[in-house]
Amino acid sequence: MLSITTFVIVSIIKSVIAILLLLTAVAYTVWLERKVVGHIQNRWGPTRVGPFGLLQPLADGLKFILKEDLTPPHVYKPLYIAAPMIAVIFAITSISLIPIGNSISIGGINTPLQITDVNIGLLIILGITSMGVYGVALAGWSSNSKYSLLGGLRASAQMVSYEISLGLSLVGVLIMAGSFSLRTIVDAQGGTFWGFIPRWNVFHGQEVAFFVYLMSAFAETNRVPFDLPEYANMITVACLATLLFLGGWHGPLFGPPLLQAILPVFWFGLKVFCFLFLYIWVRGTLPRFRYDQLMAFAWKFLFPLAVANLAITGLIVALRS
Amino acid sequence: MLHLALFTIFGAVAVAGAVNLLVQRHPINSALSLIAVMASLAVEYLLLGAEFVAAVQVIVYAGAIMVLFVFVIMLLNAGEEELTRGSRVAILFGVPGVLIGAVLIAWTLRYWRSCNRSTSRSS
Numbered sequence: 001m002l003s004i005t006t007f008v009i010v011s012i013i014k015s016v017i018a019i020l021l022l023l024t025a026v027a028y029t030v031w032l033e034r035k036v037v038g039h040i041q042n043r044w045g046p047t048r049v050g051p052f053g054l055l056q057p058l059a060d061g062l063k064f065i066l067k068e069d070l071t072p073p074h075v076y077k078p079l080y081i082a083a084p085m086i087a088v089i090f091a092i093t094s095i096s097l098i099p100i101g102n103s104i105s106i107g108g109i110n111t112p113l114q115i116t117d118v119n120i121g122l123l124i125i126l127g128i129t130s131m132g133v134y135g136v137a138l139a140g141w142s143s144n145s146k147y148s149l150l151g152g153l154r155a156s157a158q159m160v161s162y163e164i165s166l167g168l169s170l171v172g173v174l175i176m177a178g179s180f181s182l183r184t185i186v187d188a189q190g191g192t193f194w195g196f197i198p199r200w201n202v203f204h205g206q207e208v209a210f211f212v213y214l215m216s217a218f219a220e221t222n223r224v225p226f227d228l229p230e231y232a233n234m235i236t237v238a239c240l241a242t243l244l245f246l247g248g249w250h251g252p253l254f255g256p257p258l259l260q261a262i263l264p265v266f267w268f269g270l271k272v273f274c275f276l277f278l279y280i281w282v283r284g285t286l287p288r289f290r291y292d293q294l295m296a297f298a299w300k301f302l303f304p305l306a307v308a309n310l311a312i313t314g315l316i317v318a319l320r321s
Numbered sequence: 322m323l324h325l326a327l328f329t330i331f332g333a334v335a336v337a338g339a340v341n342l343l344v345q346r347h348p349i350n351s352a353l354s355l356i357a358v359m360a361s362l363a364v365e366y367l368l369l370g371a372e373f374v375a376a377v378q379v380i381v382y383a384g385a386i387m388v389l390f391v392f393v394i395m396l397l398n399a400g401e402e403e404l405t406r407g408s409r410v411a412i413l414f415g416v417p418g419v420l421i422g423a424v425l426i427a428w429t430l431r432y433w434r435s436c437n438r439s440t441s442r443s444s
Contacts, residue, residue, distance in 0.1 A: 134356070
């Protein structure tokens with residue numbers, strides 16, 4: 001066991017690293033999205049600031065800080081200011097439970113590569129995500145305009161509806177792993193079938209669940225009216241997809257010991273990147289749904305599909321044991 | 322020690338939120354302080370070692386039921402309430418009720434403490 005001082009110091013270091021990583025990732029996801037959507041639409045995307053426009057996020061950040069902070073009259077001031085904060089806080093908090101690799105030991109201190117390993121990690125992430133709805137709803141209401149009220153209500157109703165199928169699609173994975181801990185879920189996906197197909201959940205009876213998760217994740221994050229939590233949520237969703245369906249940090253290991261220590265984190269990052277790319281690709285390709293079609297899709301198609309997947313998975317696991 | 326401090330702080334937050342819920346005149350502020358009460362109760366469960374109950378408390382109460390409350394308040398566009406001077410029923414039944422409650426709590430605490438003392442003596 002670690003003593004309390006080392007524990008606190010290690011936790012602070014890990015938190016700072018995680019927040020820096022997340023914010024950088026958010027900034028460069030914005031850059032990636034502009035670049036990829038630009039190329040899809042036969043444009044260049046950002047090119048002016050730095051090579052390939054790589055410094056564009058810095059310039060954007062500077063612009064945001066220097067902008068005039070305008071508050072319209074007749075807004076309900078406390079909530080008008082607090083709503084974006086609520087959205088950002090809950091978007092960032094959930095990253096603390098995401099493991100990005102196995103444990104490492106530096107100078108005799110052995111620590112897992114995540115801020116905290118709670119044995120109900122997935123439930124807590126779901127709880128935090130469900131609290132994020134308030135940011136959207138309160139922002140819509142506190143502006144004191146019927147258009148933003150309707151927009152906020154639509155967006156939060158959409159988030160609440162898709163959360164149900166999102167949560168249900170995860171239950172199949174939980175039954176397979178028998179645990180809420182993200183680390184255990186990833187560990188259950190190690191190894192291969194017949195030597196070459198990895199034992200990830202997406203190849204292991206959870207194809208339908210992955211499809212439902214993908215669809216719900218698109219709806220859950222895509223049209224949230226704030227940019228920053230939108231991208232932070234995107235990264236959380238990509239990390240969750242990687243951990244639950246794509247086998248987390250499992251991948252081929254080779255080379256010298258140092259390379260073997262870095263490779264799991266690299267595989268994790270690569271999978272998250274592929275998921276984010278898919279996300280942007282779909283956004284650049286498909287047109288928007290009409291709002292009633294969106295809700296009908298959630299309740300009449302995804303929800304029954306998720307329930308059916310849950311029933312079949314449960315039946316198979318029960319028969320096998 | 323840390324546990325006790327956190328437990329006391331979040332207990333105080335829960336009580337303060339509950340009082341604020343009654344004092345606020347705007348329904349949306351009341352709903353938000355109810356969310357604060359739920360969240361600090363979840364932390365109390367977490368500190369007591371009931372992690373699952375804590376997570377479910379956040380997901381079900383703070384995440385689902387209170388969202389519906391907030392929706393309804395927004396859709397009905399409920400405005401600020403007028404403060405009344407208090408009803409006679411509240412004074413007739415409320416004040417004796419609070420007194421009886423306080424006496425019961427004090428009596429239970431005393432009884433519990435004497436039980437503890439006797440067990441510690443016998444052991």
